[in-house]
Amino acid sequence: MPADRLRVAFLGPPASFSHQAAAESFDKTDAELIPHVSFADAFTAVQQQAADYAVIPFENSTNGSVVQTLDLLADRNALYKDVKVCGEYYLTVHHCLLVRKGTYPAGWAGYDGSITKLYTHPQAWGQCENLLSQHFKGIERQDVSSTSKAAEIVAKETGERGAAIASKFAAEYHGVDVLKENIEDRADNTTRFLILRNVLAERSALLEFEKPNAPAAVITLKTLVSFAIDHSLPGALANALLIFKNHCLNLTSINTRPSLKRAWQYIFFVECGRTPSDGNEEAVLKALDDLRHATEFCRDWGTWKDQLGGSIA
Amino acid sequence: MPADRLRVAFLGPPASFSHQAAAESFDKTDAELIPHVSFADAFTAVQQQAADYAVIPFENSTNGSVVQTLDLLADRNALYKDVKVCGEYYLTVHHCLLVRKGTYPAGWAGYDGSITKLYTHPQAWGQCENLLSQHFKGIERQDVSSTSKAAEIVAKETGERGAAIASKFAAEYHGVDVLKENIEDRADNTTRFLILRNVLAERSALLEFEKPNAPAAVITLKTLVSFAIDHSLPGALANALLIFKNHCLNLTSINTRPSLKRAWQYIFFVECGRTPSDGNEEAVLKALDDLRHATEFCRDWGTWKDQLGGSIA
Structure with a gap:
């Protein structure tokens, strides 16, 4: 290495x-x-x-x-x-139905209904209900800690006829067969x-993460900011959010978590986006400067290229 | 009945x-x-x-x-x-350490270290780490589906020396003894x-839910609103939130969930508060009216009396 x-x-x-x-x-x-x-x-x-x-x-x-x-x-x-x-x-x-190598050489088209047990992460059952209710009604379901673990269990089986719900990536990693691909209910x-x-490490400053083949004109830069406000000041949150608008930054996401300093006080997470072609290079810096005056604390978590290739709010 | x-x-x-x-x-x-x-x-x-x-x-x-x-x-x-x-x-x-009736007549002061197994909901272990690490290091822990279930298990025990972490309310309901009260790490x-x-049922319109003995001057009315915005319009979220400020309504909480209509579009939940003594009875109605014009949909979830007795943002 x-x-x-x-x-x-x-x-x-x-x-x-x-x-x-x-x-x-x-x-x-x-x-x-x-x-x-x-x-x-x-x-x-x-x-x-x-x-x-x-x-x-x-x-x-x-x-x-x-x-x-x-x-x-x-x-x-x-x-x-x-x-x-x-x-x-x-x-x-994308979820797949995975089986031990060689158990179903004819693939899904020739599947004979002989699987007796299913393994996956608890969240994945609900994401594949269509297939499960159509072809695996009443078959025993075993929760495991990850979809990858499910694939691993099936890979190591000897006598049983188990199947795992996991990714194609997990199938390749654990060396099991994909019996049926894209079994998730929601394709999106x-x-x-x-x-x-x-930020102190120079060697990680070199890579650029960008969507392949994205035309420069549609590139959006996203910035994540966290902050806390003085909850005793009426309008403090609205004032903080208004700062983004004042600098022509679109809010693309907002989240909150308890501050854990005092009950019912929050830490806010805001993502904002701008199109570099707008010529507003300084907008984020100016907004952060204003935010520092309008908040109890405010942290710039960095700026990166939006991989969806466009603003969403 | x-x-x-x-x-x-x-x-x-x-x-x-x-x-x-x-x-x-x-x-x-x-x-x-x-x-x-x-x-x-x-x-x-x-x-x-x-x-x-x-x-x-x-x-x-x-x-x-x-x-x-x-x-x-x-x-x-x-x-x-x-x-x-x-x-x-x-x-x-508040969590308590609960034991079968009569097993420890001398109470916590006379506890002899003979409990061999603990039962509670997975989330409660982490909320009582101080007591657990001091007095129950290495004692077997059994996850159960609720703290109430834990109390029920202990109530039905015969030979074992088990204890449950659950509320005093659950202790009374299931008829078990409180060996130690308020064992949670965070008192708040x-x-x-x-x-x-x-809203269509007249008989549920009669009760008022209010903090006992709260002076009228500090009563705050809270309103919950949910809405979705047109994500293709820059500034749509900031504009919607600005409406609350324009009507002198303080934002007291904000939450988002995926719309599930299209990826990366959200339903927003905003709570706002006002003090009725401000004389702005129409503020919420006017804000909702403005919101209907600024959003794709907007729903008024109702107004009630804040039980904390004051505005928090």
């Missing part, structure tokens, strides 16, 4: 959706992808420069925001002060991942 | 925290409190007037918003069109519940 190989932390066991997002985001590089069992471990790896980057789920188009990520971005104990967002990646979540179920780096 | 007895739906098994919130909210009435196994069941009971009210958790001061409730308030399929919020209730979450861990009613 060359000493200068990039190290990318991802969440979950090998072959998780975060692993797939990391593999696809860094497919042009010779990066080493390293599993991390918790969100906090991945953030810590970047803060301590044990990893150059981390790939972390931020929101899902069906399930909404990932609370664990927001709680780490809240950074209530200033553990991750050098961590910034430098990119994002959209991964469409997508998770957005954030790519984190340490 | 008199035919005109009020029926109050609560979430969870008997002796859940929702049950306690319902019992305390309706302690001046002769209401019948009815358990409902899912959030959707409780909403449906109100919509179909099988229940006069429902008591539903909305947010916790430590864990944040309750996503299942927001998803029902999103009401994407217009299933709950007559449901409105008519009140709220703040319940401080509080859940806010919403009280729902059917």
Whole structure:
């Protein structure tokens, strides 16, 4: 392993959706992808420069925001002060029905109904209800800790006729057969991942994360900001949000988490977007400057290129 | 049972925290409190007037918003069109260590270390870490589906020396002893519940939910509004939020959930507050009117008296 190989932390066991997002985001590089069992471990790896980057789920188009990520971005104990967002990646979540290698040589067309047990992460059952209710009614379902784990269990089976619901990526990783592809009910179920780096590390400043073939004219820059307001001041939140509008920055997402300092006080997370062709290079800097005066604290989590290729609000 | 007895739906098994919130909210009435196994069941009971009210958790001061409730308030399929919020209730979450009746007559002072197994809901372990690490290091922990269930298991024990982490309310309900009270690490861990009613039902229009002994001068009225914006219009969200400020309404909370119509489009939930003594009786109506012009849809979820007794933002 060359000493200068990039190290990318991802969440979950090998072959998780975060692993797939990391593999696809860094497919042009010779990066080493390293599993991390918790969100906090991945953030810590970047803060301590044990990893150059981390790939972390931020929101899902069906399930909404990932609370664990927001709680780490809240950074209530200033553990991750050098961590910034430098990119994002959209991964469409496709599930497959996976079986041990060679068990069904005729494929789905020749499937004889002999599967006796199904394995997957609890969240995935509900995402594949159409197929399950049509072909697997009454078949035993076993919850496991990840879809990747489900694929691993099926790979190691000997006598049983089990099947796993997991990604094609997990099938390749664990060496099992794809009996049926794209078995999810919603074709547009997508998770957005954030790519984190340490702002003090020069070697992670070099990569650019951008949508391949996106015309420059439609590129949008997104910025993530967290802040807290003085809740005793009427209108404090509206005033803070107005600042973005005053600088012609579109709000593209807003989230809140409890401050944990005092009940019913919040940390706000706002993403805003701008089109560089608007010529408003200074807009984010000016908005942050205004925000510092209108908030109790305010943190710039960085700016990156929108991978959807357009503003959404 | 008199035919005109009020029926109050609560979430969870008997002796859940929702049950306690319902019992305390309706302690001046002769209401019948009815358990409902899912959030959707409780909403449906109100919509179909099988229940006069429902008591539903909305947010916790430590864990944040309750996503299942927001998803029902999103009401994407217009299933709950007559449901409105008519009140709220703040319940401080106190945990106790519960044991079978009579097992430790000398109480906590005389506790001899003989408990061999602990039962509670997975979330409660982390809320009582101080006591657990000091007195129950290495003792087997069994996850159960609710704190109330944990108390029930201990109540039915025969030979074992088990203990449950659950509320005093659950102890009374299941007839077990409180070995130690208030074992939670954070004394201020509080859940806010919403009280729902059917706007078409006259008999649920009579009750007023207010903080006992609150001076009229500090009463705040809160209103919950949900809306969606046209994401293709730059500044649409900022414009919608500005409307509250324009009518001197303070934003007290903001939440978002995926619209599920198209990826990365959201339903927004905004609570705003006003002090009636300000003389701005029409502010909410005017704001809603403006919002209807600035949004794709906008729904008034009702107005009720703030039980904290003051504006928070």
